[in-house]
Amino acid sequence: MSKMIQFFDTTLRDGEQTIGVNFSIEDKIMLAQKIADWGADVIEAGFPVASENDFNAVRRIGQEVTNCNVIGLARCVKKDIDAVIKALTDAPHGQIHVFIATSPIHRESKLHMTQEQVIEKIQACVSYARQHFDHVEFSPEDATRTEWNFLVKAVRTAIAAGAEVINIPDTTGYTNPDEFGALFDYLKKNIPEFDRVTFSVHCHNDLGMATANALESIRHGATRIEGTINGIGERAGNTALEEVAAAMYVRHDFYQAENHVDLKKTYELAKLVSQKAKMPLPHNKPITGTNVFSHESGIHQDGFLKNHATYEILTPQSVGVAHSSIPLGKLSGSHAVAVKLAEIGYQVTKADMK
Structure with a gap:
């Protein structure tokens, strides 16, 4: 049977973390509206605690873009969560996304926290966020380099604390489709609550497999794909949402999945993001590059x-x-x-x- 796949767009948050990309508040509002009209189910509007400009952009998008869910990002830190509360609790479709790193290298080198301390943080921060928002997403950052049994513990803690969306990020583009599929099968087997929450993926493209990994997750239980238009983002970028949408369209027979994207608006949106980001589309860019529908030989x-x-x-x-x-x-x-x-x-x- 066909299932519905949500598209979560983070062009305005992770996309803006691309070196040299700086969107104005007016650019963000305009892009958010175009992305919502394209068919994104959720727009991650920014990281409100980062700066006054970020806060104002998230707040205005939450108030002005009414045909899409609008989410703000927060670390598992009370001041971050408070900034999202202030920006979005009165928005028509405001939501919150909280995260903390779970992999050994992040726990030891960045957070200086034990597994037990990370679990305590997840419980405290997700439950606090849930007091203010009906819809809470939780991400165990660097999930694909986290011990699988500890990842299960972190995810189950977040669900028990009130998270209704669990995002599995391949933060460094480390995994591959076979391994990612196996991870999802493990989570499904070991998390009794798997089918009562939404599982999402956020893949990076460091090894060139972001789109492939995202598509593979659909076959193993994910029902939300996170990414950006044109695949912009940290380092080598994120899953390019237009590639996922096109693959689902061309290979509907294989993925047996639907989405809300109006594919005919893709090229116009890609050009607009390219222009505002000051990042030309490569000629060989899948779906939207100038060479894709050109034939010379x-x-x-x-x-x-x-x-x-x-x-x-x-x-x-x-x-x-x-x-x-x-x-x-x-x-x-x-x-x-x-x-x-x-x-x-x-x-x-x-x-x-x-």
Whole structure:
């Protein structure tokens, strides 16, 4: 049976953590509205405790974007949670996302905390957040480098304290699809509450597998995918949500899953984020790059001209691109040259082409 996959967009939070990217408050409000209109179910508007600007952006998005859930991020620190409360408790669809690192390297080198101290923090902070919000998401940061039995303990503690969404972050892009799927199977087997909460994933792209890992999680029980438009974010970036949406569309037979994304608005949104982030889209960027619907080599051009589906697994119009193109280059064949000549008014025979 088909299941519904929520899209959680963090372009305005994790995306803005890309080196050199700085969105103004007005940019954020405009982008949030466009992302909501594209079909995101949740927008992570920012990290309110980080600065006055961040706080104001989160608050305004929470008040002005009313067709989407709006979430604010907080560490498991009371002042962080208080900042989200102040920014979003009176928003029409305000929510909170709290996190603490759980992996050994983070516990020992960053937090200087024992497993027991981390568990105590989760219980205290999630329950405090739950007093102020009906919807609480919890993330064990660096989950994929956390001992699996301790990860289960952390997740169950958060659920007992009131979290209704559990996010499993691959914070450093460390995992791979096989391992990630196995982790989800382990969680499902060892967390009796698995099916009564939403499991989410937040994958990074350090080894180039963010989209693959996110898609694999759908097959193992995740029902929310977190990511950004164009895959912007820390270091090598995040799961590109438009890639997940397109993969679910093209391979609906395989994933058997639905979402609320209006795929035809994808290219326009990708261009807008690219412009505001001052990060040009790579020509070979999946789904939205200029080369995706262009065919230069003779064999490809010939097949494409006979039947577009020979080399295009989705139409350009399905993602909001006007049409495909067949640029002429050193590898172009006679079929494409004949078509180009016809376009400018010259009818040529096969003999002429030779």
